[in-house]
Every structure is written in structure tokens, then in C-alpha cells.
Amino acid sequence: MTSQSYTKSTSRSLPIALLRARETVMAPVRDMLQNIPMTEQKWRILRVLDELGEVEQSTIAHEACLLLPSLTRILRTMEADGQITRRQDNHDKRCTKVKITDEGRGILEENLLASLVISSNIEAQLGREKLDHLLNLLEELQAVKI
Amino acid sequence: MTSQSYTKSTSRSLPIALLRARETVMAPVRDMLQNIPMTEQKWRILRVLDELGEVEQSTIAHEACLLLPSLTRILRTMEADGQITRRQDNHDKRCTKVKITDEGRGILEENLLASLVISSNIEAQLGREKLDHLLNLLEELQAVKI
DNA sequence: TATTGTTATACTCTATAACTATA
DNA sequence: TATAGTTATAGAGTATAACAATA
Numbered sequence: 001m002t003s004q005s006y007t008k009s010t011s012r013s014l015p016i017a018l019l020r021a022r023e024t025v026m027a028p029v030r031d032m033l034q035n036i037p038m039t040e041q042k043w044r045i046l047r048v049l050d051e052l053g054e055v056e057q058s059t060i061a062h063e064a065c066l067l068l069p070s071l072t073r074i075l076r077t078m079e080a081d082g083q084i085t086r087r088q089d090n091h092d093k094r095c096t097k098v099k100i101t102d103e104g105r106g107i108l109e110e111n112l113l114a115s116l117v118i119s120s121n122i123e124a125q126l127g128r129e130k131l132d133h134l135l136n137l138l139e140e141l142q143a144v145k146i
Numbered sequence: 147m148t149s150q151s152y153t154k155s156t157s158r159s160l161p162i163a164l165l166r167a168r169e170t171v172m173a174p175v176r177d178m179l180q181n182i183p184m185t186e187q188k189w190r191i192l193r194v195l196d197e198l199g200e201v202e203q204s205t206i207a208h209e210a211c212l213l214l215p216s217l218t219r220i221l222r223t224m225e226a227d228g229q230i231t232r233r234q235d236n237h238d239k240r241c242t243k244v245k246i247t248d249e250g251r252g253i254l255e256e257n258l259l260a261s262l263v264i265s266s267n268i269e270a271q272l273g274r275e276k277l278d279h280l281l282n283l284l285e286e287l288q289a290v291k292i
Numbered sequence: 293t294a295t296t297g298t299t300a301t302a303c304t305c306t307a308t309a310a311c312t313a314t315a
Numbered sequence: 316t317a318t319a320g321t322t323a324t325a326g327a328g329t330a331t332a333a334c335a336a337t338a
Contacts, residue, residue, distance in 0.1 A: 005196050005197055006196060006251060006254040006255045006258050007193055007196055007197070007254055007258065007261065009197060010190075010193050010194060010197050010209065011281070011285055011288075012281055013193065013265075014171050014265065014268065014277075014280075014281065015168060015171050015172055015175055016190060016193065017281055017284040017285065017288070018164055018167055018168040018171065018284060019168060019190075019211050020211060020284070020288045021164055021284045021287045021288045022161060022164040022165060022168065023211045023288075024287060024288050024289075024290060024292060025160050025161050025164065025287070025292070026161055027292055028292050029161055044156075044162060044165075047153055047156050047159065047162065048156060050151050050152060050153055051151055051153070051155060051156050063156065065165050065166060065169045105152060108152040108153055109152045112152050112153065115153065118292075119159075119160065121292060122160065122287075122290060122292070125290045125291070126283075126286065126287060126290060130283060130286070131160075133279075133283065134160075134280070134283040134284075134287065135157075135158055135160065135163055137272075137276060137279065137280040137283065138163040138164065138166070138167045138280075139157055139163065140272065140276070141167045141170060141171070141268075141272060141280065142157075142163070142166045142167045142170050143170075144170060144268060144271045144272060145271070146170060146171070146173055146174050146264075146267060146268070
């Protein structure tokens with residue numbers, strides 16, 4: 001930090017530090033996604049649906065960090081590609097319920113090994129304890145009320 | 147995690163956990179940036195330049211997590227807006243050296259208080275120790291070779 | 293009136309390749 | 316041959332408002 005800096009070191013800025021760490025982690029993930037091929041956003045949606053089962057779009061948007069207008073467009077192509085299904089909710093007809101298909105699950109399954117290799121590599125370098133601690137802190141931060 | 151899930155919980159996925167944590171932290175920062183107004187990318191560039199002094203574009207791209215073609219376009223408008231200056235390097239004429247201007251610094255200065263309020267708020271909720279520990283772990287992760 | 297989701301629009305960033313200039 | 320940066324281009328995401336349908 002130079003004497004005329006108005007701001008603290010960028011590596012001690014949480015938004016910047018989170019971004020840089022994510023870019024590091026995402027590098028091999030992007031290589032993997034290019035082979036599928038699939039965007040990061042679609043991959044997150046599949047992961048969220050695999051985890052949560054049949055859910056409404058607002059939930060997906062929140063969990064996958066996407067805006068509803070973006071999600072509408074992305075789900076349209078994922079439905080056309082047979083990766084997800086959508087149906088109107090019986091009780092609240094405003095809601096659309098979204099579910100992953102076997103084909104969507106197949107994409108996750110096919111890339112399970114590659115995913116594991118990537119996370120094992122990170123774990124091997126950072127150490128299991130630090131990685132667990134980091135994930136705990138990130139979960140805690142994510143829940144902070146701002 | 148449901149019995150048919152192929153992947154581990156998304157909150158234990160480093161790419162997703164980093165993204166969610168960042169979205170939480172960025173919410174108030176985006177409010178601040180809207181008032182300037184300025185994009186996240188330009189804000190990161192100003193922060194990096196304020197920290198590093200006069201540097202070449204490849205360095206900015208790396209530090210601010212931007213691709214060179216994106217940076218070229220963004221710096222063009224920032225130069226037109228008087229926030230940065232660019233000059234050809236004397237020794238290596240392929241290099242462009244970029245420096246923040248007083249006007250660019252002024253933007254950082256004007257928003258220093260708002261920035262501090264945001265980070266203080268996070269620190270108050272997460273705790274100073276945890277925040278420091280998190281930043282240390284992020285720095286370590288960012289340096290991992292993948 | 294509030295909520296869920298869609299559509300429209302403008303803007304911005306991403307990603308890649310091809311290119312220029314310089315080393 | 317390699318490197319620093321630019322340009323071109325296509326694609327995708329972001330952000331906001333306005334809207335329709337439903338609660």
C-alpha cells in the first residue's frame with residue numbers, strides 16, 4: 001500500500017479476495033465445463049436441482065445466484081435440451097415447479113469424477129482442515145444480514 | 147442431500163460457496179456503486195491502481211480478474227472520463243503503463259466512508275478474528291497452483 | 293395489494309481468434 | 316518465436332421496468 005492509498009490492501013478486501021479465490025478455483029472447473037459443454041450458470045442450476053429436488057424458480061434463483069429474468073431464459077433452453085422439466089404448481093398457479101431429468105442427472109454423473117479430481121487437488125494443497133474451516137466461514141458469511 | 151444426489155451439498159462446494167458469500171458481501175457494495183455511478187469492474191481497477199501505482203495492463207487484468215480485451219474497452223472509457231491515464235513504456239514499447247488520476251482517486255476518497263461502513267458492518271457480525279482468518283485462508287487459496 | 297414469473301430492452305462482460313507492433 | 320495489447324465478433328449474463336396471472 002502506497003502512502004497516498006485511500007483504501008486498504010485489495011487482498012484484505014473481502015469482495016476482491018472472494019473474487020480472486022473463486023477465479024483460482026474456477027479455472028479447472030471451466031476447463032471441465034468446456035468439455036460438456038455447459039455454462040457455469042447451467043451447471044449451478046443442475047447442482048441445486050440435484051440437491052433440492054423439485055423446487056420453484058425463485059428458490060433456484062436464490063440458491064444459484066441468478067436473477068429471475070436470467071433464469072427464465074436459461075431454463076427455457078435447458079428444458080428444450082431435456083435437462084429439466086417444468087410444471088405449474090397445483091396449489092399456487094403462479095408458481096412453476098422445476099425438476100432435474102435423468103438426462104440432467106446424467107450430465108452430473110458423467111462429470112462426477114472430474115469434479116472430484118478438482119476438489120481433491122485443492123484439498124491436497126490447502127489441507128483438509130483449512131478447507132473445512134474455510135467452507136464453514138463462507139457459510140457463516142453467506143448468512144450474514146447486510 | 148437426497149439419496150439420488152450425485153454431488154455433495156452445494157454449500158460444501160467451494161465454487162458455489164465462494165459465489166454465494168460474494169453475492170452477500172456485494173449487495174451493499176452494489177448499492178454504493180450505483181450512486182457513483184460505476185461498474186464493479188471499474189471500481190476494482192481503481193482499487194488496484196491506487197494500490198499498485200503505475201502498472202502495465204496485464205498486471206491490472208490479473209489483479210482485477212478481467213481479460214485483456216475487456217480491460218482495453220473499459221480503460222478506454224475510464225481514460226475518456228479522466229479517471230486514469232495511459233502512456234507507452236519507454237523501455238518496452240509494447241507495454242502500456244496505466245496510472246490513476248487525481249479524479250480517479252477522488253472517486254475512491256468520496257466513497258471511502260461508505261466502504262468503511264460496509265466492511266465494519268461485516269466485521270461486527272462475523273467478528274474480527276473470523277474475518278481475519280477468512281481473509282488469510284482466501285489469500286492462501288488464491289495462491290494455490292491448479 | 294402483494295407475489296410469481298415473463299417479456300422487453302439496453303447495457304456490459306466473456307471468450308476466442310486474428311491482428312499489429314515490438315522484443 | 317514470443318509477448319503486450321487491440322480489434323472484431325458472437326454469445327451470454329445483468330439490471331431494470333413493465334406486464335400478466337394469481338393469491
